[in-house]
Amino acid sequence: MHELAIAESILSVLKEHAKGKVNSVKLKIGEMSGVVPSALEFLFQIASEGTLAEGAALYIEHVPITARCDDCSKVFEIKDCCFECACCGGSNFKLITGRELFIEEIDVDERGFSNES
Numbered sequence: 001m002h003e004l005a006i007a008e009s010i011l012s013v014l015k016e017h018a019k020g021k022v023n024s025v026k027l028k029i030g031e032m033s034g035v036v037p038s039a040l041e042f043l044f045q046i047a048s049e050g051t052l053a054e055g056a057a058l059y060i061e062h063v064p065i066t067a068r069c070d071d072c073s074k075v076f077e078i079k080d081c082c083f084e085c086a087c088c089g090g091s092n093f094k095l096i097t098g099r100e101l102f103i104e105e106i107d108v109d110e111r112g113f114s115n116e117s
């Protein structure tokens, strides 16, 4: 399952980087990634049991799909899989956002945190 693999990869990043209890994790997820947020939250909860991320809150920021038209150079948002320029109807464009899938921020309980910077 897509979301389970993502939940596990988030966890492995947390295990690697967090040196205390994880309070919350902020994620950026583009609409094109096809991730179902509720499924991801659920699986993350299960996968994090017994780890330093147990009980951590997941904050998911959605990134809409946007593209820049090659013909009229307008930037537009792609909705409902309508892959044409909202301005001129052209289909030559480059995706700008929407494929994101990464951890933006990890909030760790800093007690016992060794300052690395």
Ligand SMILES: [Zn+2]
Residues within 6 Å of the ligand: 069, 070, 071, 072, 073, 074, 085, 086, 087, 088, 089, 090
């Ligand atoms: Zn256009």
